[in-house]
Amino acid sequence: MIASLYVEGRTPFHRLPAGAKLLLLVLVGIGLAFLHSPWVLGGALVICAMPYVLLRLPFSETRRRLGLMVLTVLLLGLATAWFESPLAGLVACLRILALVLLAAAVTATSEIADMMAAVTRAMMPLERLGLIKAQDVGLALGLALRFAPEIAGRHQALVAAHRARGLKPRWCHILPALIVLTLKEADEVARAIDARGLRGHKASDR
Numbered sequence: 001m002i003a004s005l006y007v008e009g010r011t012p013f014h015r016l017p018a019g020a021k022l023l024l025l026v027l028v029g030i031g032l033a034f035l036h037s038p039w040v041l042g043g044a045l046v047i048c049a050m051p052y053v054l055l056r057l058p059f060s061e062t063r064r065r066l067g068l069m070v071l072t073v074l075l076l077g078l079a080t081a082w083f084e085s086p087l088a089g090l091v092a093c094l095r096i097l098a099l100v101l102l103a104a105a106v107t108a109t110s111e112i113a114d115m116m117a118a119v120t121r122a123m124m125p126l127e128r129l130g131l132i133k134a135q136d137v138g139l140a141l142g143l144a145l146r147f148a149p150e151i152a153g154r155h156q157a158l159v160a161a162h163r164a165r166g167l168k169p170r171w172c173h174i175l176p177a178l179i180v181l182t183l184k185e186a187d188e189v190a191r192a193i194d195a196r197g198l199r200g201h202k203a204s205d206r
Helices: 018-033 038-053 059-083 086-109 112-128 134-164 171-195
Strands: none
Touching (some): 018 038, 038 086, 059 086, 134 171
16 A cells, blocks of 8 residues: 655755645646646646656556546546537646646655645634634645545555456446445544544544
8 A cells, every 4th residue: 555645855846845835736726727728738737747757756656646647637638528629628638637747746745744734824814814723724634645545555455355356346346345444444533533632622522
């Protein structure tokens, strides 16, 4: 199983603070929404891919991290091309792939704790207004990033178990088991969080 999304390294992207990388991701996402030229988006895709390419991860590791996401984006692009136009499908693919690769670089070069701290600090003004709890937002991000590789690893284990029994892995068989196992672990994590009072209340308050 994949223990963590973080990859040790000394690339320029590693040296950037987690908060700066998250802000960059947000700004790039907003900027990409206003680009409609396939040529410009292609250039943006190359630029967004550079921090990830500099990690020099093996192809097998890249496929494990991004394979399902890239497939989903391609299917979305095909659907857009079918219902709208081939140009619209190409634009959608380029735009989302650029953002996916940049996000992958951010998570691969930033410790989860650093990203949680950065998001918590960014949410503090909203907490002062009484709209949210900044610590809860940071915790939610950390759990999402922690669960992503766990789910991927669990999926690989289920596929391997099916093949070991001589069965062909099918989504209709694997998906229900994957959902049950994920929900079970999520419930255990929620109980542990409440027991430690990490969300600002004690387990007895429930």
